[in-house]
Amino acid sequence: MSGNSAEVKFLDGVKIVDFTQFEAGPSATEALAWLGAEVVKIENPKVGDPGRRIIPGKPETDPYYFHMFNANKKSLTVDLKSPKGLALVKDLLKKADVTIENMAPGTIDRLGLGYEAVKALNPGIIYASVKGFGAGSPFEKFLAFDMIAQATGGVMSVTGDADRPPAKPGIALGDTGTGMLMAITLASALYNKQKTGQGCRLQVGMQDAMLHYMRIGLSSQARTGKVTGRNGAKMAGINIAPSGIYPCKPGGPNDYVYVFCSRANPEHWTRLLKVLGREDLIDDARYATPQLRFERFEEVEAIIREWTKNHTKHEAMQLIGQAGVPAGAVLDTMEVQNDPTFEARGIMQVMHHAKHGPYKMPGWPVLINGRSATLKPSPMLGEHNGQVLQTWLAMKPADVAALQGEGVIGQVDMPKAAE
Amino acid sequence: MSGNSAEVKFLDGVKIVDFTQFEAGPSATEALAWLGAEVVKIENPKVGDPGRRIIPGKPETDPYYFHMFNANKKSLTVDLKSPKGLALVKDLLKKADVTIENMAPGTIDRLGLGYEAVKALNPGIIYASVKGFGAGSPFEKFLAFDMIAQATGGVMSVTGDADRPPAKPGIALGDTGTGMLMAITLASALYNKQKTGQGCRLQVGMQDAMLHYMRIGLSSQARTGKVTGRNGAKMAGINIAPSGIYPCKPGGPNDYVYVFCSRANPEHWTRLLKVLGREDLIDDARYATPQLRFERFEEVEAIIREWTKNHTKHEAMQLIGQAGVPAGAVLDTMEVQNDPTFEARGIMQVMHHAKHGPYKMPGWPVLINGRSATLKPSPMLGEHNGQVLQTWLAMKPADVAALQGEGVIGQVDMPKAAE
Incomplete structure (x- = not known):
């Protein structure tokens, strides 16, 4: 003990x-x-x-x-x-x-x-x-x-x-x-x-x-009427952005940071843009909601990737997370074991x-x-x-x-x- | 009620x-x-x-x-x-x-x-x-x-x-x-x-x-000394065969059957061969253990696939499962909902x-x-x-x-x- x-x-x-x-x-x-x-x-x-x-x-x-x-x-x-x-x-x-x-x-x-x-x-x-x-x-x-x-x-x-x-x-x-x-x-x-x-x-x-x-997959299906499919690192059946993993340096198989901006809190996106140094986009109507951002999915991915690629996943998690945006480094079994x-x-x-x-x-x-x-x-x-x-x-x-x-x-x- | x-x-x-x-x-x-x-x-x-x-x-x-x-x-x-x-x-x-x-x-x-x-x-x-x-x-x-x-x-x-x-x-x-x-x-x-x-x-x-x-991934790492990686449909960190999904007709995104022969029960492989109509392999020393079969992984995959491709996943699960071999159809959310x-x-x-x-x-x-x-x-x-x-x-x-x-x-x- x-x-x-x-x-x-x-x-x-x-x-x-x-x-x-x-x-x-x-x-x-x-x-x-x-x-x-x-x-x-x-x-x-x-x-x-x-x-x-x-x-x-x-x-x-x-x-x-x-x-x-x-x-x-x-x-x-x-x-x-x-x-x-x-x-x-x-x-x-x-x-x-x-x-x-x-x-x-x-x-x-x-x-x-x-x-x-x-x-x-x-x-x-x-x-x-x-x-x-x-x-x-x-x-x-x-x-x-x-x-x-x-x-x-x-x-x-x-x-x-x-x-x-x-x-x-x-x-x-x-x-x-x-x-x-x-x-x-x-x-x-x-x-x-x-x-x-x-x-x-x-x-x-x-x-x-x-x-x-499996209840998320089943409830998404009830809402959409469609089979809930596979969606890699993203949530199945829910189309919002950003929501996914972004590559970090030095580029190993688990060097990614998860970033998620909740639909329930529009502040997450604004806070994220500040971390990324993209205050210029804060009032940009093209990116105003999770749904609009999903329509410009590739652009949003590129904006975030441009920043994450210059940071390790640990740095990225620290900087984005402390700004009040849900973020997490993808940790492997050795990193978990040794933390x-x-x-x-x-x-x-x-x-x-x-x-x-x-x-x-x-x-x-x-x-x-x-x-x-x-x-x-x-x-x-x-x-x-x-x-x-x-x-x-x-x-x-x-x-x-x-x-x-x-x-x-x-x-x-x-x-x-x-x- | x-x-x-x-x-x-x-x-x-x-x-x-x-x-x-x-x-x-x-x-x-x-x-x-x-x-x-x-x-x-x-x-x-x-x-x-x-x-x-x-x-x-x-x-x-x-x-x-x-x-x-x-x-x-x-x-x-x-x-x-x-x-x-x-x-x-x-x-x-x-x-x-x-x-x-x-x-x-x-x-x-x-x-x-x-x-x-x-x-x-x-x-x-x-x-x-x-x-x-x-x-x-x-x-x-x-x-x-x-x-x-x-x-x-x-x-x-x-x-x-x-x-x-x-x-x-x-x-x-x-x-x-x-x-x-x-x-x-x-x-x-x-x-x-x-x-x-x-x-x-x-x-x-x-x-x-x-x-x-995560305890399987962590215990595999303790045994092997290596980071436990991703392994698709198979178990991470454990190398045996057969263990995975096999394509079934008509070839949709979830038309697969999982087949698994446990290390703890050598009978699984013998039973499986009988279902597949490959009694000729039952005493074949090349395939005698899960480890040996893993060394001939591609051959084992082909033997099973040759049979599963002619069956739906439901037929395959029924025939393999009733023979006493762990088997399961990959069901999608609609199939689960409507079962x-x-x-x-x-x-x-x-x-x-x-x-x-x-x-x-x-x-x-x-x-x-x-x-x-x-x-x-x-x-x-x-x-x-x-x-x-x-x-x-x-x-x-x-x-x-x-x-x-x-x-x-x-x-x-x-x-x-x-x-």
Whole structure:
């Protein structure tokens, strides 16, 4: 814990049995872990979450990916295909407030841990499922990953250049975007459960979740009557100027500054002209409104480019932004990673992991009473076997050791991710 | 309410005084409204939320945009610059569980409604702010909109084609993506407040929120040591095949199917070859792993394209998907809007709005006990002036009428958005 972060206890006491893997599910439970819930990740004793590795069969080959979506969680390794392992997990489910899974369609039911089975064990449980396609969809049984959700949810059709095939946003909206909607619903269901004692079933399809993020494209279509297309760096379906990226020196692949003059504030254009040294155009009727400027789109682009090409993107952002015009440098992943202001404010924190070494990564970005939530290491596979079984089920060390001996759970005395 | 939707009461009784406008803030409070909170939108009596119109000064010129982010809310019009209006809002804040604003930096403080002022009125309040740049950032005082967050948060640098300038994802990740992170934090803070009575201050910067969605790009960079670049329709920073879009007939701008064979499941490739009628390649060592296939990238592309070009994207998705291979048609906004399966499942619902006519749009995509949350109309400007003041502050109709007469609130007997 450092000065800019503190442990958050909003969801203190909330117990989550987490069967999720990869990202769509883990991103949801990680958010709740950062906010104070106790998240116990149930993993296969031999290989664990496939998100732990980038090469099948080679463990721990992608620790960074795993850290990203599993910080602040605990790991318990259980063989779900052994009767004793299944019984053990059922005992945990009886103590849980929430359980969540994002396995392939039908898998959780085949394990004997479907909604009806778990509800029978614990009627007050909040039972959540994340799938590629929603319940009742014609594609309900189809497999999906992030990119399939982005394709079928409309996202790719509005991303990229108009004269090129669709592009996939470089962010995992299908996964984390879906996980966040489930996390909101889970936290709200917990509020209700705290008051009423009632559980519920929650289900989300990643394709359906994409519609939530597609609402600008859909509302533009409703207004224009036309399919919303791709528009490069500009907004799809909205024709105003200036709105886009302008090249800066020294001309690298991400040396651009975004400049936007809002329709809602005519002052933005006047302020911009002053920065550009083009006060002569302030009262020029040809450029008086965003729509008129759009009609003279090429001229407006040239006026701005003439100035930006003589500045770096950082200078351009500083000068235009401080003048009260929305502006932003296009930052690449290395610039984001190395920008010291994120760490200074607790938005990025260093994960001190005993095995993988220190790694600076984003934590939960919402400040709570001025501080971010303290980032804790992602767990080693099975790291919390002993601790969880002793605290949740009041097992004695000898009982835990016996379960290990029978192969029901993985190794108990695992190395710890942090001392 | 129809058979596939029901009113959700998770946050029943939660009172939110909502000063937000446009999208980043309104998307957060709308999520909580769908889940049962009473959200009272405070609007300027003359013009209301600028999100109500696309042309300055012309009200209601973009109802679809407004519907998208303000469903299920109430509207109360108050002149915040009049002493009586300010006093009225302070009385409401004393009754509120949550208040939230996303005004330009410094504005809410100048209105006399900054955190310290509101906390003095109501120590248990949850006070939330959404800004372009985070508290303490060197750009803290800068203006920002969605695209500025996407530029400065790294998102644009990983989106688009490698040989072209950065593109902006066509989805409003800077706005709704940020709003969702605030909504998770708000719901969790409400859980805590219900138990402890304690309020808190929550702050998020849109640039900071983008890092949460950028974690794949950042983890790829940590693994490779290189800046994560743009990769068109493919995943940035991960070199496997097949993974991308393949052209389908009849060759329109979005006639593509996404096909992805996961590293975690070697069966995907075998299944795909059977669909393509290329069983001859199943045991071919040249194509045995995702990495080997990536080395023969052009050959693999040609094998798949040869088949997809003879199918529509819908046929291709059906045939490949039902064989157990992740596949998805690239759908455009019109195809999404007109796909009847969304409405059949309650993922899209028709907003019955008295003034603007029926409009089918996405609601909250997470099903709760098998049903979606019932979509209710976005409010007319000031529609709930009378109702809110009478129920929250026990005012008599005559008192409300007097406030209207003095210009402190807008018109009381407004037309209703729904009968």
